[in-house]
Amino acid sequence: MSHVIPYVAAIHEAIREEMDRDERVLYFGQNMATSPDDPFLQAFGPDRVRVTPISETAEIGMATGAAMAGYRPVVELYMAEFTLVAADQVVNEGSRFHFMSRGAVSVPMVMVAGYGFTCGWAGQHTGSLYGMFMGVPGLKVAMPSTPADAKGLMTTAIRDDNPVLYFHHYLLLLTEGEVPDGEHAVPFGVADVKREGSDLTIVATGHTVHTALAAAETLARRGVSVEVIDPRTIAPLDVDTILASVARTGHLVLVDQATRHASVAAVVAAEVAELGFSSLEAPISMVTALDSSIAYSQPVEDYVLPDEHKVVTAVEKTLGLAPVPA
Amino acid sequence: MVVGETVDGGGRDALGPERLVWMYTQMYRIRQFEERVKSTFTEHPGTIRGHTHLADGAEASIVGCIATLAPGDQVLSSYRCHGYPIALGSDTKLMMAEIYGKATGLCGGLGGSMHLYDPARGFLGGSGIVGQHLPHAAGAAWAAQIRRRGEVVVCFFGDGASKQGAFHESLNIASLWKLPVVYVMENNRYNASTRSDQEDANAAAGEPLSTKATAYSMEGTTVDGGDPVAVHATMVEALARARAGEGPTLVESLVYRLSAHGNLIAPPGVPLHYPEHEAIAIFGNRAEYESALRGDPVPRFRHRLVTDGVLGASDADALEAAAREEIDESQRFALDSRLPEPDSGLAYVYA
Structure with missing residues (x-):
């Protein structure tokens, strides 16, 4: 059984269910729970649900401290860029403590932030920054692309004993989809094949999963069978599922909203080049954002971002197909 | 993780003779430990890698604070973190x-001098980045506030950390939420090799650094950190x-x-050692350093206890000898122990 809800509601459903299930789960951040009518505040009270000042270092640092003291904080950071204000707390504090203490302490916390708000938010609120976090030992990074994964990955993030960066995509917030009823946990490090295919593999994350699926649908009408894989977590990264797919299709296109050298695409390309080279019948192709900041004005914003047409073109080139005029 | 088993510092009792002697013993143990760490650089070159930071001079402040704690209280500190676990009862063999x-x-050799952890004794660790553990203390204090068992978190840091944003963000929210944190x-007057009056507006104006508490509507006080009773x-x-739920305090302890x-x-190949204190090495102020040595809180407290008749001279000698023996044994244990297996580097990345 399932129900249809928006992606953003799925995130909140998971947090709410985990707070019901485990009284150690705390939920706090900026501009939330400011009204006594707030549903989280009403359900769980001011001990566990609090609004904070605009103090990212304190917010993430307090999540770390509360986690070390036995709680499971979920800190709402709103925008991915705001993690940069507190970069030390994200990459160089809680993520190190379990290791440096030889397991004497652990830091189960979730940092929730949206990214890729490419609808006129200009240069400082639209970044796809996840690539800079995927190589941080001790840190896990989840990037749901559907409401079901949004719920399932949040459930797992809260239950995980490590710090987790949970990046939701701003353009997906109102996208509706089926979410399983009751407890729903999506395991970390297990990619999901969003569409099966036999001619070419596309690996995409977040919003670009939908770009890839749209391109796959267009190509299917021409008899081209594209498999679309969503890693769902980029740390840990399920390289095996990607390699197995490439072993069948022999072709790989990577779609990513991040700039080329800071992308998941670059990491997947390197892994497949090292571990799956003999499967490849053509060079790997990366469809990423162009190396620029995101502009305010729409035509300029559109120009640098991956889109369905760019993905179709990359697939045609990789498979040696003649382009079809639009 | 087990927390809440802090050694009982007996802090809710008045300071009787037994407690005063306990305090002196801890001060002396910390001094011995730190002097042994320091001499390791010349006596066993290459044994200690990277960077260490010693607490010699701050023993009275450390022990005066730890002596007030009760079971369930927790402590966090900066990278200058050897003294607190010693006073909390951590095994000096394991620390060395x-x-x-x-x-x-x-x-297991994964943390080193700057990253000691002993949560079973209430020590939640030392963070290596200046000031970044202050919000961790606020978070642990939020946890204590929710538990409602009257437990408190004590967070130690240097004067330099009070110029970090993390300090200001943490004090604001700790005061706003009335968190049980101290x-x-x-304040040891130097931010690494920079004098306080070169980098702190309060210090430059001749005001105590506890003035900063005023900005966050919380209690702030300055105390002689060389006097453990004070x-x-x-x-x-x-x-x-x-x-009592009345919120945090900023205690400026002058050490x-x-x-x-x-x-x-230094890069590999250069023998490591402890250079002269910055007062001499950088500022040429030998008089300041020698004056500080004359006020050394460890002999100062011994003298006071002996003069007041709390501790006989021969008893003082005996406890000092026992402390030296303990640290001898700790050093022997550390020297005789094996290095970790290289692949332990992958064993604790994730919980």
Whole structure:
């Protein structure tokens, strides 16, 4: 059984269910729970649900401290860029403590932030920054692309004993989809094949999963069978599922909203080049954002971002197909 | 993880003779430990890698604070973190082995001097980045506030950390939420090799650094960190406030670190050692340093206890000998221990 809800509601459903299930789960951040009518505040009270000042270092640092003291904080950071204000707390504090203490302490916390708000938010609120976090030992990074994964990955993030960066995509917030009823946990490090295919593999994350699926649908009408894989977590990264797919299709296109050298695409390309080279019948192709900041004005914003047409073109080139005029 | 088993510092009791002698014993043990760490650089070159930071000079402040704690209270500190776990009851053998990078160390050689952890004794660790553990203390204090068992978090840091944004963000929210946390700033007058009046507006204006508490509508007080009894009295008040739900306190504890900020920073191949204190090495102020040595809180407290008849001279000699023997044994243990297996580097990345 399932129900249809928006992606953003799925995130909140998971947090709410985990707070019901485990009284150690705390939920706090900026501009939330400011009204006594707030549903989280009403359900769980001011001990566990609090609004904070605009103090990212304190917010993430307090999540770390509360986690070390036995709680499971979920800190709402709103925008991915705001993690940069507190970069030390994200990459160089809680993520190190379990290791440096030889397991004497652990830091189960979730940092929730949206990214890729490419609808006129200009240069400082639209970044796809996840690539800079995927190589941080001790840190896990989840990037749901559907409401079901949004719920399932949040459930797992809260239950995980490590710090987790949970990046939701701003353009997906109102996208509706089926979410399983009751407890729903999506395991970390297990990619999901969003569409099966036999001619070419596309690996995409977040919003670009939908770009890839749209391109796959267009190509299917021409008899081209594209498999679309969503890693769902980029740390840990399920390289095996990607390699197995490439072993069948022999072709790989990577779609990513991040700039080329800071992308998941670059990491997947390197892994497949090292571990799956003999499967490849053509060079790997990366469809990423162009190396620029995101502009305010729409035509300029559109120009640098991956889109369905760019993905179709990359697939045609990789498979040696003649382009079809639009 | 088990927390809440802090050694009982007996802090809610008045300071009787037994407690005063206990305090002196801890001060002397810390001094011995730190002097042994320091001499390791010349007596066993290459044994200690990277950077260490010693607490010599701050023993009275450390012990005066720890003596006020009760079971369930928790402590966090900066990278100058050897003194607190000693006073909390951590095994000095395991601590020395950690600083020597051995498999038998408190953290198996994965943490080192700047990253000691002993949560079973209430020590939640030392963070290596200046000031970044202050919000961790606020978070642990939020946890204590929710538990409602009257437990308190004490957070130690240096004066330099009070110029970090993390300090200001943490004090604001700690005061706003009335968190049960005491922020103990050990003001040793130097931010690494920079004098306070070169980098702190309050210091430059001739005001105490505890003035900063005023900005966050919280209690702030300055105490002679060379006097463990004065520190204890200040902390008893601060902890009572915290336990009663009346919020945090900023305690500025005036100490003088008797060693340089840390051992020499040098690439491999250069023998490491402790340079002269910055007062001499950088500012040419030998008189300041020698004056600090004359006020050394460890002999000062011994003298006071002996003069007051709390501790006989021969008893003092005996406890000092026992402490030296303990540290001898700790060093032997650390020297004789094996290095960790290389692949332990992958064993604790994730919980």
